[in-house]
Amino acid sequence: MIKLSCFMYDICCIGHLTHDKIVTPRHTVHMAGGTSFYFSHAIKHMPVQYHLVTALAKADIAFVNDLIQAGIDTTVLPSKHTVYFENIYPDQSDHREQRVLSTADPFRVADMIDLKASVFHLGPLLADDMSVELIQTLATKGKISLDIQGFLRKVIDQEVMATDWVYKKEVLPYINILKANETEAEKLTGLSDHYDAAKSLADVGVQEVIITLGSKGSLIYAKGHFYEVPAVQPTAIVDATGCGDTYMAGYLYKRFQTANYYDAGLFGAAMASIKIAASGPFNGTETAITHALKS
Numbered sequence: 579m580i581k582l583s584c585f586m587y588d589i590c591c592i593g594h595l596t597h598d599k600i601v602t603p604r605h606t607v608h609m610a611g612g613t614s615f616y617f618s619h620a621i622k623h624m625p626v627q628y629h630l631v632t633a634l635a636k637a638d639i640a641f642v643n644d645l646i647q648a649g650i651d652t653t654v655l656p657s658k659h660t661v662y663f664e665n666i667y668p669d670q671s672d673h674r675e676q677r678v679l680s681t682a683d684p685f686r687v688a689d690m691i692d693l694k695a696s697v698f699h700l701g702p703l704l705a706d707d708m709s710v711e712l713i714q715t716l717a718t719k720g721k722i723s724l725d726i727q728g729f730l731r732k733v734i735d736q737e738v739m740a741t742d743w744v745y746k747k748e749v750l751p752y753i754n755i756l757k758a759n760e761t762e763a764e765k766l767t768g769l770s771d772h773y774d775a776a777k778s779l780a781d782v783g784v785q786e787v788i789i790t791l792g793s794k795g796s797l798i799y800a801k802g803h804f805y806e807v808p809a810v811q812p813t814a815i816v817d818a819t820g821c822g823d824t825y826m827a828g829y830l831y832k833r834f835q836t837a838n839y840y841d842a843g844l845f846g847a848a849m850a851s852i853k854i855a856a857s858g859p860f861n862g863t864e865t866a867i868t869h870a871l872k873s
Contacts, residue, residue, distance in 0.1 A: 586694045587651075588626040588834055591617050592708070592716075593701030593728075594661045594682045595632050595641050601666040610641035612661065613701025613725055616820030618650045619859030620827035620849060626834060629653065631693065633682050634660040657683040661703050677736040684708065687715050697721045697830060701823070702728030710745050713752055723755040723830055725822065730765050740765060751783035755833075757826050763789045772797050773804060786839065788829065790822055795847065798839045807843035810851040810870055817857045824853040824860045828867070844871065 593614035600607045618630045633655035634641065642654050659680040666675040685708050698716045700723065702708050707728055716722060729743040743749075743766060750756075756779060758766060763775040776787040776799035787799040791809075798805040828846035837845070848870040853860040 585627075585629075586696070587629040588695065589621060589697045589699060589830055590629045590631065590693065590695035590720075591621070591699045591701060592631045592685060592690075593617075594657075594703050594707060595634050595638070595645075596661045596663050596703065597634075597638050597641070599662070599664045599679075601664065603668070610638075610644065611663065611819070612703055613727070613823050615641075615645075616823035616853075616859050617699060617701060617827050618645060618652075619648070619861070620820075620824040620853070621831060622648060622650050623860070623863060624827070624831045626831060629693075629695065631655065631685070631690070633657040633685065635682075655683075655685070655689050659683075676738055678704075678733045678738060679736065681706075681733060685712055687712050690716065693719070695720045697723055697834060699723040699725070699826065699830060701725050704728050705730075705732045705741060705743070710748050713749050717752040721754040722752055723826070724753050724757070725826060726756060726758045726762050726766060727822075730762055742766070747782070750779065753784050755786040755788065755830070756784045757788040757790065757822065757829075759790045759792070759822065773799075776804070786833075788826075788843070790825060796825070796843055798843050800839050805840045805843060807840060807847055810844070810848045811873070812851040812855045814855045816855055818854050820859055821850040821854050825850040827860070 591614050595610050595615050596612040598609050598611040614632050621628050630650055630652045634657055638660045645652050659682055661682045662679040664677045664679055684706055698720055731738050732741045764770050767775040767778045769775040772789050779787045780799055789797045793809050795809040796807045825846035828849035829842045832842035832845045848867045851870055852862040
């Protein structure tokens, strides 16, 4: 285990890295993935004091070493296993069979005692990754940003099943910023209308609700107002994996700089448009983002 320092970070992401096994008729590839992976690669290009807290098995430590070599300040917590996703594409890329071959140990309050940050971005992959107590404890240290995805899926016999979040009533009042895609927002609230879903989440205490809508852009609800953020047209559509995480890296960076909700959303959308045009994580610059916004 790498000990956490008492340094005060601007933004800290907490989430497991995944070991992704991609199987196609032509080849099999092993690579890192997960919210924390794509968010970290995106935020590293921004001038903020950033830190990643993750956990994985010793056998997969190379994934972390790659992040550290890329300049990402990282704490690695021990875990018996790594979250291991197997994605099989039998015939064509738009059909996927997914299994979870192993799960990692959950994050514990005891591991975070010395951790300090202005904003904590939580990227759970599965329902049991983070406890109510952990989130409540982190909320006493800084603002909480949450990508809800992982709390809405559970593993049963290696299959990923959609589920409601059991602890949402206890935890949502502690969430300052919540990001969900349109399907997740409906699952979480039971409301198919994006505007109604956003308002219902705000009613229980979430200060900034972000609902991403893919090529339709995103919807932000904060302080009683809606902000309809358009998508930024990409130069090509190559790899959509991690686009939501990249969007959130841009959004949180600009909000940390005190940008307004709309401008922060538009900046995140520009980052996502650059990311989707190439394989792998975001590897652009602020200059490229500015150019994308002017195009």
